[in-house]
Amino acid sequence: MLKQLFRTKSLDALVGEGENPEHQLKRALGSFDVVMLGIGAIIGAGIFATIGTAAAGDAMRPGAGPALMLSFVLTGIACGFAALCYAEFASMVPISGSAYTYSYGTLGELVAWIIGWDLIIEYAVGNVAVAISWANYFKTFVAGFGIIIPDWMSIDYRTAAKIPGLLEHAPHFFGVPIVFNLPAFSIVALITIVLVIGIRESARLNTIMVLIKLAVLGVFVWIGFHYVKPANWTPFAPNGWSGIQAGAAVVFFAYIGFDAVSTVAEEVRNPKRDMPIGIIGSLIVCTIIYILVAGVFTGIIPYKALVHTLATSQAEPLTLAMQYANIEKYSNLIIGIIAFGSVIAHTAVLLVFQLGQPRIFFSMARDGLLPQSFAKVHPKFKTPHVTTILTGLVVGVCAMFTTIDEMVDLTNIGTLFAFILVCAGIIILRRREPNRPRAFKTPWVPFIPILGIISCIYLILGLPWITYIRFAVWLLVGMVVYFSYGYKKSRLRKENEGMNA
Numbered sequence: 001m002l003k004q005l006f007r008t009k010s011l012d013a014l015v016g017e018g019e020n021p022e023h024q025l026k027r028a029l030g031s032f033d034v035v036m037l038g039i040g041a042i043i044g045a046g047i048f049a050t051i052g053t054a055a056a057g058d059a060m061r062p063g064a065g066p067a068l069m070l071s072f073v074l075t076g077i078a079c080g081f082a083a084l085c086y087a088e089f090a091s092m093v094p095i096s097g098s099a100y101t102y103s104y105g106t107l108g109e110l111v112a113w114i115i116g117w118d119l120i121i122e123y124a125v126g127n128v129a130v131a132i133s134w135a136n137y138f139k140t141f142v143a144g145f146g147i148i149i150p151d152w153m154s155i156d157y158r159t160a161a162k163i164p165g166l167l168e169h170a171p172h173f174f175g176v177p178i179v180f181n182l183p184a185f186s187i188v189a190l191i192t193i194v195l196v197i198g199i200r201e202s203a204r205l206n207t208i209m210v211l212i213k214l215a216v217l218g219v220f221v222w223i224g225f226h227y228v229k230p231a232n233w234t235p236f237a238p239n240g241w242s243g244i245q246a247g248a249a250v251v252f253f254a255y256i257g258f259d260a261v262s263t264v265a266e267e268v269r270n271p272k273r274d275m276p277i278g279i280i281g282s283l284i285v286c287t288i289i290y291i292l293v294a295g296v297f298t299g300i301i302p303y304k305a306l307v308h309t310l311a312t313s314q315a316e317p318l319t320l321a322m323q324y325a326n327i328e329k330y331s332n333l334i335i336g337i338i339a340f341g342s343v344i345a346h347t348a349v350l351l352v353f354q355l356g357q358p359r360i361f362f363s364m365a366r367d368g369l370l371p372q373s374f375a376k377v378h379p380k381f382k383t384p385h386v387t388t389i390l391t392g393l394v395v396g397v398c399a400m401f402t403t404i405d406e407m408v409d410l411t412n413i414g415t416l417f418a419f420i421l422v423c424a425g426i427i428i429l430r431r432r433e434p435n436r437p438r439a440f441k442t443p444w445v446p447f448i449p450i451l452g453i454i455s456c457i458y459l460i461l462g463l464p465w466i467t468y469i470r471f472a473v474w475l476l477v478g479m480v481v482y483f484s485y486g487y488k489k490s491r492l493r494k495e496n497e498g499m500n501a
Contacts, residue, residue, distance in 0.1 A: 009109075029199065031274040031278060042258055047290060048341075085422050106428045128398045129411065134346035144336055154182065154183055192354060232300070235303070275440075358388040358391045417460075
């Protein structure tokens with residue numbers, strides 16, 4: 001049994017599955033589309049919501065202060081190591097499934113299942129947090145036009161219970177207050193419809209949103225630069241290296257997404273060339289933008305003032321910075337533009353992550369680890385419509401009734417774990433199949449993958465201990481699902497039993 005658990009699927013078999021007409025997706029994306037999808041996934045809730053907490057710190061961790069710029073560099077380097085490994089895999093195995101598929105070809109079925117289950121945290125659970133955050137920004141944005149969304153219709157029950165009088169004034173059904181987050185569900189439902197219609201249409205919508213949010217960040221940097229005071233960068237690292245490490249662990253959420261690009265490898269026209277360009281190119285562009293934004297943000301608000309602001313204000317850091325700058329002319333317009341940019345940024349992240357999760361389910365179903373209905377392709381749109389709709393329903397419903405608390409940390413540890421396995425997979429594959437043609441080769445193997453593993457572990461150590469417990473419980477639940485269903489239905493296991501019969 002142990003041998004079966006770690007049996008790998010050949011890379012030729014993995015590639016061949018993508019050519020099966022019954023489960024074939026439409027190849028419609030070019031390198032520009034892939035880069036835009038990467039930027040669309042990366043620049044979102046992270047830069048628009050987490051840099052305030054990362055710079056100021058909280059009860060669980062010290063703040064980075066102006067050294068937040070170094071936190072972004074540290075995280076960018078760690079992601080860079082992983083990105084090089086992802087690029088080699090994506091160019092060599094252009095199949096949906098990302099780290100799940102790569103692990104299946106190098107580390108075995110059990111590890112592949114673990115990483116597939118783990119990626120649910122990154123995409124689906126992470127998107128629940130993004131949808132809730134989107135709803136908050138959207139509610140604030142439309143309020144500027146006089147459109148007031150009732151609190152009972154835009155909040156979860158547990159949060160509502162903490163607000164005096166809210167439950168009493170909410171509508172009641174048989175004595176039970178009706179409280180749910182309708183905007184969060186609505187945006188997930190709308191994106192699900194777009195994703196079912198087609199990958200090309202989804203990519204076009206993403207490109208439009210990427211250009212808008214890049215323009216908004218450009219406005220913030222350009223205007224904010226004029227209000228930067230170099231004295232605010234002193235002390236540069238008020239909490240030393242521990243603050244920089246903690247900040248890096250928080251802002252890692254701002255980098256999640258470049259790996260989501262690998263889930264569309266099966267829908268790229270020339271994956272051997274375009275996938276490395278998309279993964280590495282989007283990461284470089286976003287790192288540069290992040291450092292600029294962090295520099296302007298910490299240059300406007302001094303560390304001591306930031307520490308004493310409310311957590312709710314820190315959750316909208318760019319708006320907070322513009323308010324602190326006290327811009328005399330067009331202040332409300334600029335703040336409104338930034339709020340609009342945040343709504344668009346969140347929408348783009350939702351789009352790409354909602355695009356990624358169904359394709360992982362799709363790949364797992366093709367391998368028999370999930371029900372075969374998950375591997376169905378729409379006859380007209382050539383998209384994995386069953387898993388797309390299922391993911392939309394789960395994320396949308398959860399976003400209606402859950403809170404955003406601790407979601408960021410759980411998403412970070414899940415993603416870092418995936419990065420570690422991908423880096424390890426490159427080392428194994430280079431030893432196992434050194435002569436296999438590679439359109440893109442990770443340089444200095446095993447040095448780069450080992451640095452990737454070490455840097456990801458280092459960032460994990462910067463997360464609160466309670467996150468480790470939640471992650472362990474999630475993986476334990478996944479093991480129960482695997483041994484009760486996936487192990488019995490595995491196509492690879494059945495094929496091997498047939499060969500040995």
